[in-house]
Amino acid sequence: xxxxxxxxxxxxxxxxxxxxxxxxxxxxxxxxxxxxxxxxxxxxxxxxxxxxxxxxxxxxxxxxxxxxxxxxxxxxxxxxxxxxxxxxxxxxxxxxxxxxxxxxxxxxxxxxxxxxxxxxxxxxxxxxxxxxxxxxxxxxxxxxxxxxxxxxxxxxxxxxxxxxxxxxxxxxxxxxxxxxxxxxxxxxxxxxxxxxxxxxxxxxxxxxxxxxxxxxxxxxxxxxxxxxxxxxxxxxxxxxxxxxxxxxxxxxxxxxxxxxxxxxxxxxxxxxxxxxxxxxxxxxxxxxxxxxxxxxxxxxxxxxxxxxxxxxxxxxxxxxxxxxxxxxxxxxxxxxxxxxxxxxxxxxxxxxxxxxxxxxxxxxxxxxxxxxxxxxxxxxxxxxxxxxxxxxxxxxxxxxxxxxxxxxxxxxxxxxxxxxxxxxxxxxxxxxxxxxxxxxxxxxxxxxxxxxxxxxxxxxxxxxxxxxxxxxxxxxxxxxxxxxxxxxxxxxxxxxxxxxxxxxxxxxxxxxxxxxxxxxxxxxxxxxxxxxxxxxxxxxxxxxxxxxxxxxxxxxxxxxxxxxxxxxxxxxxxxxxxxxxxxxxxxxxxxxxxxxxxxxxxxxxxxxxxxxxxxxxxxxxxxxxxxxxxxxxxxx
Amino acid sequence: xxxxxxxxxxxxxxxxxxxxxxxxxxxxxxxxxxxxxxxxxxxxxxxxxxxxxxxxxxxxxxxxxxxxxxxxxxxxxxxxxxxxxxxxxxxxxxxxxxxxxxxxx
Numbered sequence: 001x002x003x004x005x006x007x008x009x010x011x012x013x014x015x016x017x018x019x020x021x022x023x024x025x026x027x028x029x030x031x032x033x034x035x036x037x038x039x040x041x042x043x044x045x046x047x048x049x050x051x052x053x054x055x056x057x058x059x060x061x062x063x064x065x066x067x068x069x070x071x072x073x074x075x076x077x078x079x080x081x082x083x084x085x086x087x088x089x090x091x092x093x094x095x096x097x098x099x100x101x102x103x104x105x106x107x108x109x110x111x112x113x114x115x116x117x118x119x120x121x122x123x124x125x126x127x128x129x130x131x132x133x134x135x136x137x138x139x140x141x142x143x144x145x146x147x148x149x150x151x152x153x154x155x156x157x158x159x160x161x162x163x164x165x166x167x168x169x170x171x172x173x174x175x176x177x178x179x180x181x182x183x184x185x186x187x188x189x190x191x192x193x194x195x196x197x198x199x200x201x202x203x204x205x206x207x208x209x210x211x212x213x214x215x216x217x218x219x220x221x222x223x224x225x226x227x228x229x230x231x232x233x234x235x236x237x238x239x240x241x242x243x244x245x246x247x248x249x250x251x252x253x254x255x256x257x258x259x260x261x262x263x264x265x266x267x268x269x270x271x272x273x274x275x276x277x278x279x280x281x282x283x284x285x286x287x288x289x290x291x292x293x294x295x296x297x298x299x300x301x302x303x304x305x306x307x308x309x310x311x312x313x314x315x316x317x318x319x320x321x322x323x324x325x326x327x328x329x330x331x332x333x334x335x336x337x338x339x340x341x342x343x344x345x346x347x348x349x350x351x352x353x354x355x356x357x358x359x360x361x362x363x364x365x366x367x368x369x370x371x372x373x374x375x376x377x378x379x380x381x382x383x384x385x386x387x388x389x390x391x392x393x394x395x396x397x398x399x400x401x402x403x404x405x406x407x408x409x410x411x412x413x414x415x416x417x418x419x420x421x422x423x424x425x426x427x428x429x430x431x432x433x434x435x436x437x438x439x440x441x442x443x444x445x446x447x448x449x450x451x452x453x454x455x456x457x458x459x460x461x462x463x464x465x466x467x468x469x470x471x472x473x474x475x476x477x478x479x480x481x482x483x484x485x486x487x488x489x490x491x492x493x494x495x496x497x498x499x500x501x502x503x504x505x506x507x508x509x510x511x512x513x514x515x516x517x518x519x520x521x522x523x524x525x526x527x528x529x530x531x532x533x534x535x536x537x538x539x540x541x542x543x544x545x546x547x548x549x550x551x552x553x554x555x556x557x558x559x560x561x562x563x564x565x566x567x568x569x570x571x572x573x574x575x576x577x578x579x580x581x582x583x584x585x586x587x588x589x590x591x592x593x594x595x596x597x598x599x600x601x602x603x604x605x606x607x608x609x610x611x612x613x614x615x616x617x618x619x620x621x622x623x624x625x626x627x628x629x630x631x632x633x634x635x636x
Numbered sequence: 637x638x639x640x641x642x643x644x645x646x647x648x649x650x651x652x653x654x655x656x657x658x659x660x661x662x663x664x665x666x667x668x669x670x671x672x673x674x675x676x677x678x679x680x681x682x683x684x685x686x687x688x689x690x691x692x693x694x695x696x697x698x699x700x701x702x703x704x705x706x707x708x709x710x711x712x713x714x715x716x717x718x719x720x721x722x723x724x725x726x727x728x729x730x731x732x733x734x735x736x737x738x739x740x741x
Contacts, residue, residue: 104698108680111705115673118712122662122669238693245694275699276688277680284681291677295670318720322713329706619642625654626727628640628734 034379038180041383045217045391046194052209056202063427066203067134067406068309073208075316079323082307084211085399086113086298086328087218089171089359089392090458095332096365097358098280099339101253101348103273105280106339110332112291114325116298121321124299126314127477127624134309135403136302136469137411140476143616144484147416149472152491154411156468157302159495161404161438162445163461164301165397169446172393178355179363179386185447191390192443195398199405199435204310207398214391219327221388222334225362228369229341236337244340245271253348254279274343286586290459293590297462300469303403314627338362345369363389401442405434456507456587460498463589467597468494475601477624480617485608486601494597501589506582511572513581514565521562528555644738645730654726661719669712676705 064070073081091113098106132139136157137150169188176187198206234240244250251270255262257279262270273279281287298304308317342351342365354360366385370378409430414422422430472490475482502508532552539545574580586592623629645651680687680698687698730737 104702105680107699108676108702111676111702112673114706114709115669118669118709119666121713121716122666238695241694241699272688272690272694272696275694275696277684277698281677281680284677287677287681288674291674295673315720315724318717322717325709325713329709333703333706618646621655622642622645622651625651625658626645626731626734628645628731 031373031379034376034383035181037376037380038383038386041380041387042180042390045387049198049210049213049391049394052213053198053202053206056206056209059205060201060203060428063410063424063431064134065205066428066431067402067410068306069204069208071310071312073310075311075319076323077208077212078307078311078316078320079327080215081208081211081310082304082320082324083327083331084213084215084218084392084395085303085307086324087215087331087392088168088396089175089389090167091331091335092218092222092392093175093359093362093389094357096335096338096342097351097355097361099335100342100346100351100361101358102257102280103250103254103340103343104275104277107336108277109281110335112294113298114329114332116294116296117321117325117328119295119299120304121318121325123474123478124305125308125317125321128305128473129308129311129314129317130624130627131477131620132305132309134306134410135406136305136473137407137415139473140487141415143476143613143620144487144610146420148484149487150411150415152488153469153472154407156464156491156495157407157411158404158438160300160461160464160469161302161400161407162441163457163464164303165400165404165442166445166449167457167461168393168397168400169442170449170452172390172397173446173450175359175389175393178360179382179389184450188446188450189443191394191397192439192446195394195401195442196436196439198394198398199402199439200432203431204306204402207395207402208310210391210398211395214388214395215327217388218392219331221366221385222331222338225366225369225385226334226337226341229337229345229365233341233344240337241275244344245274247271247344249347249349250274250340250343253343283586285591286588289586289588289591292594293459293462293466293588295466296470296594297464297466297590300465300473301462302407302465302469303399305473306399306403306406338365341365397442401435401438404438405431408434408438456502456505459507459588460502463498463502463593464495466590467498467593468492471594471597471601475598475605477620479605480614480621482601482605483608483610483613485610486603486605489604490597490601493600494593497596498589498593501584501586501593503577504579504583505587505589506585507587508575508577508579508582510575510579510581511569512574515569518562518565518569522559522566525555525559525562529559640734641738645734648730648737650726650730654723654730657726658723665712665716669709672708673705676701 059070060066062070091110095106095110098109100106128139131142135150135153137153140149140153169191172191173184173188176182176190177184182190198210202209230236230240233243245268248267251267254270254273255265258265258270258273265273307320311317311320339361342361345368346361346364351358351361351364354364363382363385367373367378367382370381372378409427413430413434414420414427418426468491471494472482472487475486475490529552532548532555536545536548536552539548679701687696687701689697691697691700
């Protein structure tokens with residue numbers, strides 16, 4: 001059991017992806033007689049966001065309103081919206097689940113997501129506000145060849161957004177299917193259409209407000225649940241953790257994770273082990289590689305950077321990051337108690353039974369706290385958490401689609417095709433058409449990717465953002481000699497190495513390795529079955545015979561399962577790119593691809609002479625530090 | 637805006653002062669925060685025994701260190717916010733004179 005679980009959960013795949021690896025084991029969360037509660041809560045939350053979109057749509061008059069809410073969002077509002085954009089279903093469900101199943105390692109895993117914002121705060125947010133207008137391409141175009149860098153940056157933006165989007169759509173489809181019991185395809189279509197409604201009609205104004213509403217709901221739901229857990233087990237502090245290590249369900253879980261190593265440990269030693277590292281994260285180098293991608297990648301995420309164009313000044317951009325850090329950090333501290341609370345109240349066995357990746361930990365905890373699966377309040381709380389999770393996915397997807405669509409319409413269509421000569425009305429229409437294209441694409445990809453292992457896509461999105469987007473933005477802003485040659489080289493090398501390394505990494509499926517593992521199970525069980533079959537005949541004691549029969553049935557089931565898996569793999573011998581085994585051992589390419597991305601910008605800039613880029617340096621650097629001449633916010 | 641002499645502002649002593657202070661402060665803080673963060677996974681991998689030392693009931697060094705990451709991140713945000721208002725003042729003074737610095741009449 002333990003070895004199996006560890007294999008099933010993608011070692012460092014991020015939370016959203018965990019939603020997916022576990023699909024087959026999903027159980028129906030809400031019983032049919034309580035379904036009306038679910039629909040009621042969903043209708044209320046969707047109705048609220050629709051009303052906000054209706055109000056927002058009236059305020060979207062220009063393309064600036066559509067892309068950046070006219071720069072009229074305050075720092076506090078933007079901070080909540082950033083938190084809403086960032087706290088995806090992965091953080092909410094994935095990390096709480098990881099903590100409920102693996103204890104300390106799950107919590108340690110959440111730290112990098114907050115630390116990432118220090119990079120955003122210190123070196124990215126304010127200069128980007130002072131230099132940029134609507135897209136990342138605008139920042140690069142300031143001192144480089146505008147058409148060239150916009151083309152490459154738009155492709156990179158769309159690539160990163162699509163990776164992240166696919167993971168969200170697939171995870172969202174599975175989640176909605178589990179929580180409210182509608183088909184996967186309809187779930188994906190529902191997420192897609194709702195999101196398109198917000199973005200097309202309300203642009204950035206509606207997207208911002210949907211993100212704010214969702215972040216507030218998420219924080220309130222988590223706070224209520226944590227206080228309910230605390231009221232049973234003590235308010236944080238040593239007495240709370242004493243209950244954690246003394247909990248028999250947690251002790252049993254650690255025992256099964258440790259296997260033979262657990263034999264001579266006492267119950268409380270096993271419980272203590274839950275608060276120590278090493279139950280989940282096995283490869284420190286991979287962990288560091290992921291940490292690099294998070295710390296540098298968040299600052300290169302197009303949908304995160306775009307949020308800084310919505311505030312009027314660099315000061316407001318700073319305030320918004322500080323609010324975002326307070327909200328996001330506070331939320332991750334709460335997940336420690338959501339996770340351990342779910343482990344004590346629901347129990348790891350039940351959490352795994354609902355979903356092997358642990359994503360149902362928080363919803364099941366809500367159900368338990370409300371009085372259990374047979375109570376009305378329990379199901380109401382479950383429905384509320386489910387609706388918040390749904391709103392989460394829609395809000396995150398809306399931000400991503402808006403970022404990708406802006407790159408398409410503002411950078412490619414207006415910037416390149418029309419050579420910056422488009423009226424505002426034309427640009428606004430183009431932005432809406434591009435949103436429709438990206439949104440339709442997201443729905444199609446979401447349906448096509450059903451059941452696929454998209455575990456590596458979130459990590460890959462962060463890796464590309466850290467290896468391609470961040471080096472070019474950072475060096476454009478801070479290095480005088482950076483130029484078009486460096487930007488193009490950095491984007492190409494960073495993107496291709498990050499994707500290339502993942503294609504040859506253990507993230508891909510290797511039929512030969514799978515076969516070997518399954519064959520091992522078949523081989524190990526065959527003699528056991530033979531021996532047990534023989535001893536059934538010779539044993540006369542009824543109790544002993546029952547036990548043997550039970551063991552026999554288990555062994556036969558394991559063998560049959562492995563044989564079915566072997567048959568499913570069939571004659572395939574190589575992975576997607578024709579490899580029998582991984583060429584590259586790390587699941588997270590950041591450790592290699594990030595330095596290569598930076599190096600490519602350096603070399604590309606030095607080889608390519610561009611006098612304009614250097615002449616423009618003074619202006620860029622003075623503007624980014626003083627805010628002189630920045631695009632002035634529309635008065636709202 | 638066309639009248640602004642960017643090169644002159646860039647070499648203006650007040651802007652140079654702002655640049656020097658900001659560069660030192662920001663990259664120093666950045667280096668510290670990155671180093672402090674990576675100590676967590678590195679420590680978990682290579683100093684696991686230290687993480688297991690119990691400090692306060694069952695609460696061990698590892699748990700406190702992980703929680704300290706949140707406090708340090710917030711502290712950095714707070715320190716930066718306070719310091720940045722000084723940078724804002726310096727930048728504002730330069731911006732106010734932007735039209736006159738280095739303009740040849």
